[in-house]
Amino acid sequence: MSDSYKSKNIAGYLAQAFLNNPLTMIFAVSIILLGYITLNIAPREEDPQIEVSGGSIIVMIPGASPEAITNVVIKPLERRIREIKGVEHIYGTAMNNVGMINVQYLIGENREDSNLKLYDKVMQNMDTLPQGVNLPLVKPFDIDIDIPVVTVAFYQKNSRKPSTLKQYHLVREVQQEINAIDNVSKSTLKGIHQPQFNIKVDLDRLSSFHLSLGQIAASVKAIANNAPNINAPTSNESIIVFGVKNSIEDIEDLKNLIIAQYMGSPIYLKHVAQIEYGYDIQHFQNSQIVTRDNNTTFDDPIQQVTLTVSKLKGTNAVHVAGDVLKLLEDKGDYFEEAGIGYIVTRNYGERANEAVSELMHHLIITIGIIGLILIPFLGWRESAVVSIAVPMILATTLFIAYMTDQTINRITLFAFLLSLGLIVDDAIIVIENIHRRMHLKETADHSFDRIIVEATDEIGPSTNIATIAIILTMVPMAFVGGMMGQFMKPIPLNVPVALAVSLFVAYVFTPFLAKKMIKRAKGTH
Numbered sequence: 001m002s003d004s005y006k007s008k009n010i011a012g013y014l015a016q017a018f019l020n021n022p023l024t025m026i027f028a029v030s031i032i033l034l035g036y037i038t039l040n041i042a043p044r045e046e047d048p049q050i051e052v053s054g055g056s057i058i059v060m061i062p063g064a065s066p067e068a069i070t071n072v073v074i075k076p077l078e079r080r081i082r083e084i085k086g087v088e089h090i091y092g093t094a095m096n097n098v099g100m101i102n103v104q105y106l107i108g109e110n111r112e113d114s115n116l117k118l119y120d121k122v123m124q125n126m127d128t129l130p131q132g133v134n135l136p137l138v139k140p141f142d143i144d145i146d147i148p149v150v151t152v153a154f155y156q157k158n159s160r161k162p163s164t165l166k167q168y169h170l171v172r173e174v175q176q177e178i179n180a181i182d183n184v185s186k187s188t189l190k191g192i193h194q195p196q197f198n199i200k201v202d203l204d205r206l207s208s209f210h211l212s213l214g215q216i217a218a219s220v221k222a223i224a225n226n227a228p229n230i231n232a233p234t235s236n237e238s239i240i241v242f243g244v245k246n247s248i249e250d251i252e253d254l255k256n257l258i259i260a261q262y263m264g265s266p267i268y269l270k271h272v273a274q275i276e277y278g279y280d281i282q283h284f285q286n287s288q289i290v291t292r293d294n295n296t297t298f299d300d301p302i303q304q305v306t307l308t309v310s311k312l313k314g315t316n317a318v319h320v321a322g323d324v325l326k327l328l329e330d331k332g333d334y335f336e337e338a339g340i341g342y343i344v345t346r347n348y349g350e351r352a353n354e355a356v357s358e359l360m361h362h363l364i365i366t367i368g369i370i371g372l373i374l375i376p377f378l379g380w381r382e383s384a385v386v387s388i389a390v391p392m393i394l395a396t397t398l399f400i401a402y403m404t405d406q407t408i409n410r411i412t413l414f415a416f417l418l419s420l421g422l423i424v425d426d427a428i429i430v431i432e433n434i435h436r437r438m439h440l441k442e443t444a445d446h447s448f449d450r451i452i453v454e455a456t457d458e459i460g461p462s463t464n465i466a467t468i469a470i471i472l473t474m475v476p477m478a479f480v481g482g483m484m485g486q487f488m489k490p491i492p493l494n495v496p497v498a499l500a501v502s503l504f505v506a507y508v509f510t511p512f513l514a515k516k517m518i519k520r521a522k523g524t525h
Contacts, residue, residue, distance in 0.1 A: 011464070012457025013505040019449060024512045028392060035395020039360070041390055042398070043316040043407040046352040050486040052106035053086075053114035055140040057122055060098050061133050072130045077101055080125045084117050107482050115140040145185035148308035149348035150324045155304040157339045170338050174331055175307060181323045183315040190306045197254055200274040209272065211264050216269065219259040251275050306345070314405055321349025323374040352409070359413035366420055367391065374428070382431045385513045389427040390420070393505050397498040406490065414495040423498050426463055426506035433459050434514050452511045460507070467503050471496040483512045 007013045012143065018024045059073050074092040079102055081090055089104040105114045125137075152173055175187050201216060255270035266436045269275065311320040335342065371387035378386075394416055398408075406412060433455040437443050444449050478492035479485075 002338060007453065007457045009460040009464075010455060011460025012506045014504070015456035015511040016453050018508045019452060022311065024509070028512070031395050034176050034399050035391070036299045036315075038395070038399045038402045039408070041237065042402045043314055044318045044349075044352045045407045045409040046317070046348060046355050048407065048411050048490055049313060049408050050483065051108050053109045053111045053139065054103050055115060055118050055138060057103070057118075058098065058137040059070045059100075059129070059133060061130075062097055064097060066094040066096060069094040073099045073133070074101060077122070078127065080121055081118070084121055086117075089211060095510040106187060107486055111140070111250055125416065133296075138215055145312065147348075148345065148350060149311050150298065150321050151311040151346035152307045152309075152324075152328065152342050153305065153345050154340055154342045155305045157341050170334060170340065171305060171307065174328070175396055178309055178324055179328065179329060181320070183312050184324070185310045185312045187307060187309045191304060196277075197251070198276050198447050199254065199269070201295060202272055202274070206525055209260065209267055209268070211260055211272065216259055216273070219269070220254070223253075238436075251277055272292045282349075285470045292450065314407060316349075317347040318353045321347055324361055344350055355410050356408050356413065359417070363394070363413065363416060363420070366417065370420075370424055378428075378432060378435055381518045382435055382514075385431050385510060385517055386424060386427045389502075389505050389510055390424055392509060393423045393498060394420075396501045396505070400497055400501075401490075401494055404493070406493065409490070411488060412490040412494060413489045416498065418491065419495045419498040422495075425503035426467060426474050426502045427458050427510045429463055430456055430506045431514060434518070435509070438518075450513060451489065452514055456507060456511050463506070464503065467499050471499050475497075 007016055012141075018027075039040050049494075054154075057077060059077075061069055061071070061073065064072075070092070074094055078090050078092055080102060081101070086105045086109045087103060090108045091102040091104075093100045094461065109392060118140070122136050122138055129306065165327060175189060178184060178187050199216070199220070201213065206213070206216075257267045257269040259269055260267045261270070275427045309320075309324050311317055317497075325344065325347070329343075367390050368385060370390070371383045374383035374386055399414070401408075401412065436453055437451050437455045438448075443454075444455075474495045476492075477485075477488065480488065
């Protein structure tokens, strides 16, 4: 019996403790289920997120020249910011009335700590800035939520003109609903034109009346602003409240605006300008989308507005993208009624899901290939034991990665693929030694339990040293800095864990599965 053999190291102790324990099977099934659940609930991304820290400092000095701003603002602040640990680059820019300093920290610096250090350093040195300087604006970089997971192009059907006022508000309302979706960090609208009154001045007619553009601008501004409501207490302690309604309600109000007198006659705005209600034509940057019919003929470009949706750090891109697309599908009737079509131009969630699913598919194929390769050398029963042990190792490693706030991405699964050829070694060594000792003549009278425990105990020290040596080769990768170090971080985080788990599985579950699945053979040599 197995209890007649005294174990000498941790491998034998684990094998002996779990070999006949009724909870071992429950433990094994729980690990597999835990890995499956983790695979479905863990956040999925196409690539790992990289910690990039930095920010911008904007200082306004009305009336100051670029040279003055450089000398009294940019250079002093640059010297102070250099005192912050972890700053890699500082870029200063000076223009009329405003100066800007962009700060970039070393890759991997904690973003929240970096933002706090930058703000504190600016506020601590406010006394060194000259009088008349407005309060500096510190805007941290937020790359975690700046990269969109979904982009949607909205366009007006059967028209090449920009969206009307009604359509603009409809897209705005949809954007507001998208912002309320769980784990959505922010959304933006790019390329949209807001409605406004456009005054197209005829410069020839303007000069004939000896007028300037400044006079027109002043006249329009005078009636464009609402007069503020005034609350004035009177002598009898009563309050008078009054206000003046906006004078511009339609095009006729602008057309009949008197801008000057010429030879005793009033000059109306309609005499020198063409007035229309449209979109902000002063914004020259437009976005267009091109479609093609039957993948052959390209249609004419269509004016479009792009809605971008970003997610919170560490959340599942697949779920966030799915929720956004579902909301858009639910709004299909509203879009159809308003004559708006949309095309999803980027779906990061779909790409992340495809990348993860493809690598998982290859992972399963690789496990199957390993099992087939082992059959000629060990037998199909021994090969099955190893093939079962591998998913248990990966399931445990995946759960540990999830508990340490890691996401499932291409690099994480690449780490699993990289470790696959290493994690099978421990189970193969244990099962091969069991197979060998089972056929020895001197073990013919030993119980199968004792053979299993002796075989596991025998290879424990050498297997431990070999596995630890491989783990140590992966540790230095965790200290690689820069962009590459951040991008490849899942490898040193997961490969050593997978190797350590492989030892535990080899000593606990491989002996247990060997007893359940391998047919006892008497010693022959």
